[in-house]
Amino acid sequence: xxxTGQCWDVDHDVxxxxxxxxxxxxxxxxxxxxxxxxxxxxxxLVRLGVDHVVLDANEQPGGAWQHRWDSLSMADVHGVAxxxxxxxxGTSAARANLVVPAWFGDYEARFGLPVLHGVRVDSVTSExxxxxxxxxxxxxxxxxxxxxxxxxxxxxxxxxxxxEAFAGEQLHTVDYPxxxxxxxxxxxxxxxGASAVQxxxxxxxxxxxxxxxxxxxxxxxxxxxxxxGRAAVALVEQRVRxxxxxxxxxxxxxxxxxxxxxxxxxxxxxxxxxxxxxxxxTGVRWADGSFEPVDVILWATGFRPDIAHLAPLRLRSxxxxxxxEGTTVVADPRVQLVGYGPSASTxxxxxxxxxxxxxxxxQLRDRAA
Numbered sequence: 182x183x184x185t186g187q188c189w190d191v192d193h194d195v196x197x198x199x200x201x202x203x204x205x206x207x208x209x210x211x212x213x214x215x216x217x218x219x220x221x222x223x224x225x226l227v228r229l230g231v232d233h234v235v236l237d238a239n240e241q242p243g244g245a246w247q248h249r250w251d252s253l254s255m256a257d258v259h260g261v262a263x264x265x266x267x268x269x270x271g272t273s274a275a276r277a278n279l280v281v282p283a284w285f286g287d288y289e290a291r292f293g294l295p296v297l298h299g300v301r302v303d304s305v306t307s308e309x310x311x312x313x314x315x316x317x318x319x320x321x322x323x324x325x326x327x328x329x330x331x332x333x334x335x336x337x338x339x340x341x342x343x344x345e346a347f348a349g350e351q352l353h354t355v356d357y358p359x360x361x362x363x364x365x366x367x368x369x370x371x372x373x374g375a376s377a378v379q380x381x382x383x384x385x386x387x388x389x390x391x392x393x394x395x396x397x398x399x400x401x402x403x404x405x406x407x408x409x410g411r412a413a414v415a416l417v418e419q420r421v422r423x424x425x426x427x428x429x430x431x432x433x434x435x436x437x438x439x440x441x442x443x444x445x446x447x448x449x450x451x452x453x454x455x456x457x458x459x460x461x462x463t464g465v466r467w468a469d470g471s472f473e474p475v476d477v478i479l480w481a482t483g484f485r486p487d488i489a490h491l492a493p494l495r496l497r498s499x500x501x502x503x504x505x506e507g508t509t510v511v512a513d514p515r516v517q518l519v520g521y522g523p524s525a526s527t528x529x530x531x532x533x534x535x536x537x538x539x540x541x542x543x544q545l546r547d548r549a550a
Contacts, residue, residue, distance in 0.1 A: 208232055210541050211314050211323040213305075213490070215296050216244025217262070218520035219329035220285060221534025223294045224265045229542050234321065235294060236314065238301035238334075242289055243282025245333035252359040252383065253277045257441070262531050264288055306493045310548075312515055324548060325541045327508075327517040328491060329534075332484035339482055343460040353480045354380075363388050363477060369465065371456075372481030373398050375436065378451070380481055382442030385450035391473060393454045393465075401435035424498025424511075486521055508537040514544060 210226060212219050215237035223235050241247060254274050255261075261269040261281060267288050270280050289296050304315045305326060314321040336353045344351070352358075354376050360383040368384055370377050373394035384390050438446055445451065457465035457473075464474040488496075488503070496512045498504045503518060510516040517540055519533035 206322075207311060208234060208321060208323040209545055210325045210327060211236060211312070211321050212327045212329055213237075213302050213314070214244070214329035214331060214520065215239070215242065215285070215289070215298070216246075216329060216331050216520065216530070217264070218331070218530035218534055219244070219327070220288055220294065220296075221265055221531045222327050222329060222517075222519055222537050223296070223534075224288075224292055225535050225538030226541065227292065227294065229538055231538070231541060231545070233295060233323075235296040236300040236302055236316070236321070237296055237298050238330075240299045241282065242286035242296070242298065243278075244285060245331055246281035246285070247278055248333060248355065249278045250357040250359055251276055251278065255280055257379065264531065265535070266292070302490045304490050304493055307513075312494075325515050325517070325544050327519060327537050327541065328488065328521070329519045329530075330487040330490075331520045332486055335485040335487045336480075337483050337485050338480045341457070341460050343462075344478075346462050347460050347478065348462040349476045349478065351478045351480065353482070357479070360384050360387055366476035367391070367474065368477045368479055369393065369473070369475040370479045370481055372483065373436075373453075374481060374483060377481035378436055378438065378442065380479060381450040382439070382445045385445035385448045390445075390450050391454065391475065392450065392452070393456050395456050398451075398453055399435040401437045424500045424502050424504035426500075426502040488518075488521075491516070507540065508533050509540050514540075517541065 209231045210233035212222050212226070212233060212235040215223075215235050219235055219237070223233065226233050237244075239247065253276070255270060255277050256272045256274060258277050263269045264284075267284075270284055273280070288294070300316055302314055302316055306313045306315065308322075310324075312323050312326050314323065314326070333355065336355045338351075338353055357380065363384055364387050367389045369391045370380050370384070371393055373396060377392065377394070381390055381392055438451070455467075458468045459466050460478070461472070464472055465478075466472045494513055494516065496503045496510050496516065498512070503521070504511040505518060505522070508517045508519055510518060517537035519537050520530050
């Protein structure tokens with residue numbers, strides 16, 4: 182992984198020795214990504230009889246789940262929604278990065294989904310009324326496209342003066358190696374989302390921690406039921422309808438502590454401080470001149486949508502986001518986005534998969550009319 186200023190980019194220069202032969206015919210749909218949203222979409226497309234293929238960059242099934250840290254158990258995750266016709270694995274002490282990929286792989290095989298792994302899409306272009314998906318020298322031509330690439334490969338690290346001179350260790354959520362790695366080291370956790378809360382819950386009982394966020398965290402005091410979830414998703418959806426960059430669902434749901442985080446709470450781990458002004462070689466300094474020595478900066482600062490391959494289609498609005506109506510891109514109705522904005526959660530991804538498949542069939546019907 183290499184740091185490039187505003188984001189951490191994962192190197193993807195290595196390609197498999199063999200890629201499936203480019204489709205000689207025009208497909209009805211290409212789905213890019215085989216995570217929760219992509220698999221849900223593919224299952225619905227199969228039901229609707231839509232000729233399609235799913236292109237996934239990972240060598241194995243599992244989406245982003247296969248890359249999560251080993252200490253994340255099925256009891257720790259914030260919920261995995263059912264896939265269509267397949268209930269999600271229950272809570273347990275088993276590793277999420279093993280359980281969920283195995284479930285995804287079984288799902289692909291059980292329902293005969295046309296998933297090709299080890300195929301990273303470079304770009305998508307428009308040729309007349311068709312879309313062309315480029316993978317190195319190979320091409321898939323399609324009438325519609327469903328993008329389900331999520332965010333995991335686009336971790337975001339904000340720039341702060343002096344960060345490049347920090348003598349300690351800097352990690353992002355994608356690099357988290359488990360709490361044993363941090364024992365005996367003072368860890369500064371940066372970020373106001375659920376991952377930051379979870380890291381503090383793991384780390385505070387075994388080492389010294391400090392928490393900073395840009396804004397005061399908003400703690401949820403009521404039960405987060407299905408109605409509350411729908412209301413939160415609707416707030417995020419309002420942004421993408423206007424063409425604004427999406428915000429995370431947790432930004433409108435608020436934060437909550439689980440039972441396994443109560444020990445950290447008792448240790449004062451969730452006594453948040455505002456953001457520092459600069460990073461120095463051995464710690465961070467605030468605007469008032471105060472200094473805190475730290476050994477590790479753990480950036481739990483979120484992700485950005487992995488959509489650079491869509492750039493040739495010029496889908497962004499003047500406001501910086503991609504304007505959607507449901508899952509349909511307003512600037513190009515041939516394209517559906519799932520796992521983006523309101524459908525970034527697993528529950529939202531399933532609904533979006535169904536909606537995207539229905540939108541694809543409408544688009545195909547309108548083309549044939």
